[in-house]
Amino acid sequence: MNIGTAAEQANLPPKTIRYYEEIGLLSPGRAENGYRDYSDKDVHRLRFLQRSRSLGFTIDECRLLLSLYDDKNRASADVKAVALEKVAEIDRKIAELQSLRDTLATLAKHCHGDGRPDCPIIDDLAGEHA
Amino acid sequence: MNIGTAAEQANLPPKTIRYYEEIGLLSPGRAENGYRDYSDKDVHRLRFLQRSRSLGFTIDECRLLLSLYDDKNRASADVKAVALEKVAEIDRKIAELQSLRDTLATLAKHCHGDGRPDCPIIDDLAGEHA
DNA sequence: CTTGACCTTCCAGTTACTGGAAGCCCTATC
DNA sequence: GATAGGGCTTCCAGTAACTGGAAGGTCAAG
Numbered sequence: 001m002n003i004g005t006a007a008e009q010a011n012l013p014p015k016t017i018r019y020y021e022e023i024g025l026l027s028p029g030r031a032e033n034g035y036r037d038y039s040d041k042d043v044h045r046l047r048f049l050q051r052s053r054s055l056g057f058t059i060d061e062c063r064l065l066l067s068l069y070d071d072k073n074r075a076s077a078d079v080k081a082v083a084l085e086k087v088a089e090i091d092r093k094i095a096e097l098q099s100l101r102d103t104l105a106t107l108a109k110h111c112h113g114d115g116r117p118d119c120p121i122i123d124d125l126a127g128e129h130a
Numbered sequence: 131m132n133i134g135t136a137a138e139q140a141n142l143p144p145k146t147i148r149y150y151e152e153i154g155l156l157s158p159g160r161a162e163n164g165y166r167d168y169s170d171k172d173v174h175r176l177r178f179l180q181r182s183r184s185l186g187f188t189i190d191e192c193r194l195l196l197s198l199y200d201d202k203n204r205a206s207a208d209v210k211a212v213a214l215e216k217v218a219e220i221d222r223k224i225a226e227l228q229s230l231r232d233t234l235a236t237l238a239k240h241c242h243g244d245g246r247p248d249c250p251i252i253d254d255l256a257g258e259h260a
Numbered sequence: 261c262t263t264g265a266c267c268t269t270c271c272a273g274t275t276a277c278t279g280g281a282a283g284c285c286c287t288a289t290c
Numbered sequence: 291g292a293t294a295g296g297g298c299t300t301c302c303a304g305t306a307a308c309t310g311g312a313a314g315g316t317c318a319a320g
Contacts, residue, residue, distance in 0.1 A: 047257045056230045076249035083238040083251050090231045100186045101220045108213040111206050119206035127177050
């Protein structure tokens with residue numbers, strides 16, 4: 001099938017699919033006219049990528065997951081380890097954002113937010129309390 | 131003062147400071163030998179940037195904040211609006227990450243995580259439930 | 261036969277820096 | 291005076307993961 005159809009089925013833009021091929025994540029065949037020709041297996045792989053990416057795995061992590069996916073004898077523990085490490089990483093990111101959020105919200109709360117020029121947010125950013 | 135000293139005082143790497151200059155966030159003078167020459171005001175500006183960036187504002191948002199900072203007559207409401215929009219954006223990001231986290235954690239929980247090859251995580255990524 | 265959709269490749273741009281090379285400048289030491 | 295070092299300069303390239311656009315080939319429909 002052509003790239004457009006594969007794109008539809010995998011829920012990925014054609015551009016992204018070509019990019020994935022360029023960086024070696026899959027290698028579809030070619031039709032006589034030079035068009036890429038995707039098998040069901042290729043589409044499967046693309047869907048796998050789509051889902052992993054949307055779950056926040058980086059391309060390199062997807063590469064690892066794909067190799068586990070390809071290895072029919074890999075231990076499920078290996079996959080679980082990758083997933084759990086990702087969970088921990090997301091937790092760290094959430095905590096960091098939470099702290100940013102709190103700082104910003106506090107600053108905004110202390111700003112009277114009217115037409116006057118003085119503003120605790122700007123003062124803080126400028127370090128005028130230091 | 132030279133870029134190294136300014137870097138130290140603003141807690142930013144020299145490379146980053148040159149980059150900020152390149153994209154027009156500040157324009158220090160030059161000494162006779164061609165070296166950049168930073169005033170206290172420049173350092174102030176750099177600290178402002180350092181703090182805003184660390185609070186998660188993009189460069190373009192920093193540009194806006196700087197223009198508000200430079201405008202001694204701006205209304206504090208304008209600044210507050212930027213800050214609150216940022217808080218909302220961070221909230222959205224946190225919610226998204228939370229949802230990713232939960233999905234991944236659920237997948238990991240259902241994976242027995244032993245030496246056997248079958249693994250619900252991979253199955254889910256491959257879309258084998260669909 | 262032409263139009264339009266779809267495909268191809270290649271180049272450039274995005275965000276916010278970061279690393280590295282080649283080459284001045286300045287100070288200190290031998 | 292030569293040299294070693296550290297800091298400074300510029301410019302080029304690379305990062306992550308695409309995305310947009312140009313120039314041109316292919317195909318099915320009307």
